[in-house]
Amino acid sequence: MLNVTLKKAIACGLISSVLLFPMVPAAIAATPEQCALREESFGFTIDDYGIEHQNTAILNIAVDFRYVDQPTARRENYLNFVPMAAEIDRFLREYPNETDYWEIMNRNLAESLFAQNPQMESLRVRLAVAKGSGDEPFNRHSVVSLTRDNGCPLTHS
Known part of the structure; x- marks a missing residue:
């Protein structure tokens, strides 16, 4: 009986079926315009960090993150x-893995930091390896950027 009454009310325009059964997305993605309204970010660096990885290395680490609005x-x-x-x-x-590429180490580091800090909406970790580290004659770096689902x-x- 209720079904028939609701169908008649909808057919007559008295009730909108959208109001009865609203479509609510699981998560709403922020648009670029919304992301541009306000961005609070913070960053810090750890310079000249000595590490035993792929022999010995000197790292400069930059961490930047955007706060959840x-x-x-x-x-x-x-x-x-x-x-x-x-x-x-x-x-x-x-x-644990001395032979991992710097990119793998950096990705694991970034994912660990991101998982531990829900206040971050997005994160960027830049790991720069100084020339001469691991007997390589090149400066090199790895950058990992992460953004939460539907985040900015x-x-x-």
């Missing part, structure tokens, strides 16, 4: 970068 600035929505820098040090000291990418650095 919040309506107000409250302390709990922000990160203290000092524990994050300590986590990078721990990660690199305990990294980091545009400032």
Whole structure:
């Protein structure tokens, strides 16, 4: 009986079927325009970091991230970068695979940091390896950028 009554009400235009059964997406992707409205980002560097990986190496590490947009600035929505820098040090000291390419190490580092910090909407980690490290006569670097599903990418650095 209820089905018949609802169908008649919809047919007569008294009730919209959209109101009865709204389509709600699981997640709404931010548009480039929305992403451009406000971007709060933060970054820090760890310079001249000595590491035993592929023999010995000197790294310069740059970490930049975009905060998840919040309506107000409250302390709990922000990160203290000092524990994050300590986590990078721990990660690199305990990294298990001496033969991994720098790109693999950097990706694993970035994914670990991103998973541990839900306040980040996007993250960029640049790992620069100094010339002479591992007996290679080249400066080289790896950059890993991550953005949460339906989030805004980091545009400032």
